[in-house]
Amino acid sequence: MPVPQLPAPMIDLRPRLGAAVAKLEQRSPYAAVLLSSREGISIEVEQKEEKISQLPLSAGVVLTCLANGVLTERSLPGFEAGRLDQAVRAMHQDLGVAPKRTPESDEPIAARDFATAGKAPARQLSLEDKLERCRDIQRRLTRIDPRVVNARVAYVEQSETSVFRSRSQDLAQEVVRLRISAMAILSQDGQVRYDWLGKGGTGGWEMLGYTDEELNSVVEGAARMFSAERIEPAEYTVVTGPGVSGVLAHESFGHGVETDLFPKERARAFDYLGRKVGSPLVDIVDDPSLDGGYASYFFDDEGMLSEPTTIVDKGIFRRGISDMLSARTLDLHRTANGRRQDFTRKPYARMSNTFFGTGTTSVEDLFAQVDHGVFLNRWVNGMEDPQGWGIQITCHYGQEIVHGKLTGRVFSPVSLSGYVPQVLDTIRGVGPLVQMDQGTCGKGHKEYMPNSSGGPHLLLQVRLG
Amino acid sequence: MADPLKAAVDSLAGRSDLLGWTAVQRHLRGEQLFSDRSHVEVRRSVEKNNIAIDVLCASDGDAAQCGAARVMLNVGQEAGPAIEFAVRAAQRTRNPLYQLPGPASLPDVPTVDPEIVADPAAAAASLHDRLMRSSASQAAARLTLAEWFVEHEESHLVNSRGIDAHQAHTRLSLEWIVLAGQGEGRVDTTFDMDRRRLADLDVEGEWDRVAFQTADRERAQPAPSYDGPVVLRGSALETFLNSGTIGTLTSGKARFSRISPWEPGMSVFRGEVLGDPLTMWATRLIPYAEHAGRFDDEGLPGQRTLLIDRNIFQTYCASQRYATYLSVPATGASADLEVPPGATPQAELIADPHVEVVSWSWFSPEPTTGDFASEIRLGYVVDGGSRRPFTGGLLVGNVLDALANVRWSSETGFYGSYLGPTTARFGSLQVTPSRDA
Numbered sequence: 001m002p003v004p005q006l007p008a009p010m011i012d013l014r015p016r017l018g019a020a021v022a023k024l025e026q027r028s029p030y031a032a033v034l035l036s037s038r039e040g041i042s043i044e045v046e047q048k049e050e051k052i053s054q055l056p057l058s059a060g061v062v063l064t065c066l067a068n069g070v071l072t073e074r075s076l077p078g079f080e081a082g083r084l085d086q087a088v089r090a091m092h093q094d095l096g097v098a099p100k101r102t103p104e105s106d107e108p109i110a111a112r113d114f115a116t117a118g119k120a121p122a123r124q125l126s127l128e129d130k131l132e133r134c135r136d137i138q139r140r141l142t143r144i145d146p147r148v149v150n151a152r153v154a155y156v157e158q159s160e161t162s163v164f165r166s167r168s169q170d171l172a173q174e175v176v177r178l179r180i181s182a183m184a185i186l187s188q189d190g191q192v193r194y195d196w197l198g199k200g201g202t203g204g205w206e207m208l209g210y211t212d213e214e215l216n217s218v219v220e221g222a223a224r225m226f227s228a229e230r231i232e233p234a235e236y237t238v239v240t241g242p243g244v245s246g247v248l249a250h251e252s253f254g255h256g257v258e259t260d261l262f263p264k265e266r267a268r269a270f271d272y273l274g275r276k277v278g279s280p281l282v283d284i285v286d287d288p289s290l291d292g293g294y295a296s297y298f299f300d301d302e303g304m305l306s307e308p309t310t311i312v313d314k315g316i317f318r319r320g321i322s323d324m325l326s327a328r329t330l331d332l333h334r335t336a337n338g339r340r341q342d343f344t345r346k347p348y349a350r351m352s353n354t355f356f357g358t359g360t361t362s363v364e365d366l367f368a369q370v371d372h373g374v375f376l377n378r379w380v381n382g383m384e385d386p387q388g389w390g391i392q393i394t395c396h397y398g399q400e401i402v403h404g405k406l407t408g409r410v411f412s413p414v415s416l417s418g419y420v421p422q423v424l425d426t427i428r429g430v431g432p433l434v435q436m437d438q439g440t441c442g443k444g445h446k447e448y449m450p451n452s453s454g455g456p457h458l459l460l461q462v463r464l465g
Numbered sequence: 466m467a468d469p470l471k472a473a474v475d476s477l478a479g480r481s482d483l484l485g486w487t488a489v490q491r492h493l494r495g496e497q498l499f500s501d502r503s504h505v506e507v508r509r510s511v512e513k514n515n516i517a518i519d520v521l522c523a524s525d526g527d528a529a530q531c532g533a534a535r536v537m538l539n540v541g542q543e544a545g546p547a548i549e550f551a552v553r554a555a556q557r558t559r560n561p562l563y564q565l566p567g568p569a570s571l572p573d574v575p576t577v578d579p580e581i582v583a584d585p586a587a588a589a590a591s592l593h594d595r596l597m598r599s600s601a602s603q604a605a606a607r608l609t610l611a612e613w614f615v616e617h618e619e620s621h622l623v624n625s626r627g628i629d630a631h632q633a634h635t636r637l638s639l640e641w642i643v644l645a646g647q648g649e650g651r652v653d654t655t656f657d658m659d660r661r662r663l664a665d666l667d668v669e670g671e672w673d674r675v676a677f678q679t680a681d682r683e684r685a686q687p688a689p690s691y692d693g694p695v696v697l698r699g700s701a702l703e704t705f706l707n708s709g710t711i712g713t714l715t716s717g718k719a720r721f722s723r724i725s726p727w728e729p730g731m732s733v734f735r736g737e738v739l740g741d742p743l744t745m746w747a748t749r750l751i752p753y754a755e756h757a758g759r760f761d762d763e764g765l766p767g768q769r770t771l772l773i774d775r776n777i778f779q780t781y782c783a784s785q786r787y788a789t790y791l792s793v794p795a796t797g798a799s800a801d802l803e804v805p806p807g808a809t810p811q812a813e814l815i816a817d818p819h820v821e822v823v824s825w826s827w828f829s830p831e832p833t834t835g836d837f838a839s840e841i842r843l844g845y846v847v848d849g850g851s852r853r854p855f856t857g858g859l860l861v862g863n864v865l866d867a868l869a870n871v872r873w874s875s876e877t878g879f880y881g882s883y884l885g886p887t888t889a890r891f892g893s894l895q896v897t898p899s900r901d902a
Binding site: 009038039041046047048049050051052053054055056057059060069070072073075076078079126128131149150152186187190191192193194224230233245263265266268271317327344346367380381383385387388389390392394396410413414415417444445446463465 | 488495497499501502504505506507508509511512513514515517533534535536537538539540541544547550553554555557558559560561609610638640644648649651652653655657669701722723724725726739761784790800826829830831833836837838839840842856857860861895897899
């Protein structure tokens with residue numbers, strides 16, 4: 001098991017956290033301390049421009065107390081012992097009255113440490129190596145077609161280290177997320193079109209290579225856009241690629257089952273616990289422990305150890321994903337989904353790696369069932385509507401399918417919309433292989449964090465426009 | 466404690482291998498309040514303090530090229546090793562040469578609300594109290610969640626060419642979720658807003674507006690099939706204009722990357738202009754606007770830049786770097802949009818039958834073509850005195866084609882990141898019908 005490489009000030013502060021928790025719990029039934037550091041680098045390589053940047057650094061301490069149903073927190077920048085002690089004293093004073101609580105055991109708790117594994121760990125590659133690898137992909141893309149006027153390769157390496165301490169937990173983790181995107185920009189007759197392909201996950205550089213076939217597909221995708229048409233708004237038979245399947249899972253039974261929405265009557269799913277919400281072919285899972293998943297972690301920002309949650313099982317809604325506060329409020333099974341944007345934000349119930357489970361129909365057989373329809377394989381964004389159960393997924397383009405074959409006709413952009421249970425109920429074929437995408441997800445229009453969604457190919461009936 | 470910015474600046478100034486450098490310290494203090502329908506669930510106090518350092522130096526083995534890199538320092542972190550990393554990174558990259566901006570007169574655009582600076586926690590509590598009182602008096606809809614973020618940020622920028630400047634901002638951000646109806650018929654509205662001063666947030670007025678719209682969503686019908694005039698007002702118009710297409714096509718960075726095909730002197734429209742001529746500025750000089758400021762991340766002064774003059778593209782929004790590369794004026798970072806008043810009173814624009822779109826799920830046009838097909842959260846079919854709400858379906862069109870066929874109101878308003886006509890009547894857009902829910 002790899003050992004987490006925590007920043008030195010975090011290592012220095014860790015032994016003091018038990019005393020801080022104990023002091024706060026003199027006046028609060030529950031207290032915890034989180035040390036959180038998020039840092040990383042980005043490399044961008046284009047035809048005439050290269051940039052290396054350190055990502056916005058976010059490193060600090062969160063003191064948490066839960067008393068009388070109110071969560072009180074203080075966020076402090078950096079990891080200075082003096083500042084921590086001062087904040088603990090001030091919070092202790094503000095809390096006022098001592099709580100009724102079972103006396104704590106004197107048993108020492110064992111520290112548990114975790115770190116991302118990878119065959120080619122990012123830290124073992126020099127900055128020069130990473131830059132040169134990006135340049136190589138950029139050069140290969142540029143050479144594919146004379147219409148390529150620019151190619152852009154963007155690499156992002158994020159390291160999240162955290163220490164969580166409560167009365168019963170002493171946890172540390174280092175999670176390294178890598179992500180790369182190769183984009184081709186083509187020009188023809190004064191028009192500009194582009195396409196891209198991203199890769200990534202938690203692990204090492206072994207995830208980030210591109211085959212020539214993959215790079216060719218990026219340029220072909222962009223070239224196709226020159227002849228793209230607007231789609232006639234109507235209901236279509238659709239085959240979704242894994243990325244679009246993932247956004248469908250994320251927007252339908254991802255956001256809609258974040259349990260912090262439940263007590264606020266914000267999620268229609270709350271009324272559907274144990275009820276049918278889709279075809280029997282539909283399984284949806286959220287799994288922060290997914291090996292190599294871009295949004296994987298070992299424990300959440302509230303100290304809950306990661307494990308998968310089956311949200312929808314054979315079309316039946318079984319369970320939501322929770323943060324600590326909503327799980328306590330509603331007396332629900334708590335899952336490891338209490339996540340913060342960074343140390344300056346509160347935890348919410350948030351997705352990790354969310355995906356449709358596999359089926360048994362080959363991709364060829366899914367296409368063969370389409371007499372006239374559209375293949376959606378490149379998504380741009382999606383938007384949730386947990387209350388109304390509307391869904392919108394915007395795709396960069398869609399490809400026409402006639403008699404089970406792609407005709408070469410392309411539509412762009414294409415928006416998929418509908419009513420979640422109806423959309424999920426139309427799923428009549430599920431492919432055998434799950435693939436995951438990487439992205440960033442907000443809660444509404446804020447609280448952005450690394451996220452991943454995916455699934456197999458799906459065959460369904462939806463409205464496109 | 467030693468001044469961390471001074472330590473970083475001393476370290477940078479002592480190096481002979483740099484073509485230039487910029488150091489910006491940002492110190493943020495804030496209060497956050499989270500409430501459900503009846504009581505406060507979470508209170509948070511937040512402080513953040515860091516320094517961003519940009520270095521510019523010659524590329525390894527090629528003095529005709531330069532490299533740039535950025536590092537961030539947290540409080541208590543030593544500057545030396547971070548700067549060393551930045552220099553090593555920058556030397557390995559290759560870019561055309563450019564220079565950092567030098568000192569210039571900085572505008573005194575107001576961006577600070579003293580009331581927020583004095584006591585952000587009291588400001589948050591006061592806003593929340595007003596909201597709770599308003600929501601208690603409204604039967605048509607009910608509040609279920611409110612989040613308030615009240616912040617004060619001070620920044621200090623120093624660069625190698627002699628800029629040494631300070632600025633400060635206050636900011637209040639809110640998110641409310643409002644419900645109407647019960648059980649299967651329950652609907653909600655998510656309302657978010659960012660402002661820089663308390664005076665620009667009319668809590669009671671916004672509550673009434675959002676509650677009314679939420680109640681309308683409860684009785685809304687499925688979207689009709691429609692092709693004709695569409696009206697956008699206020700924040701919906703701001704969303705439309707700031708949705709990415711104009712920002713991408715006028716961006717110096719996007720032009721240098723060959724993503725934007727726009728060139729100064731060309732019409733921004735591909736066909737005949739049927740509506741009012743389009744004129745538009747990018748500005749950081751609107752008092753208390755979202756992007757208002759004395760200077761940007763590079764130290765360029767806040768300015769008001771004419772982007773489009775009577776349908777003709779004038780210049781890019783360009784940092785010093787891209788201004789050098791494109792041989793255009795340096796206008797600075799992204800800015801708020803300003804459109805001049807139109808010639809038609811609003812009452813006239815909304816008199817004839819039309820569809821009004823109030824909100825979308827996410828209005829996200831393709832950034833280079835402007836094509837869009839976005840789900841409508843709330844719209845109205847307006848005919849005479851009748852306003853029939855609808856929900857679902859898609860608004861389909863193209864941002865640029867729409868702007869080539871628009872009439873602007875003579876009344877103007879300020880909407881956080883847009884200053885201009887309160888109302889726009891687009892000659893022809895399409896609404897596709899929703900699938901019955």
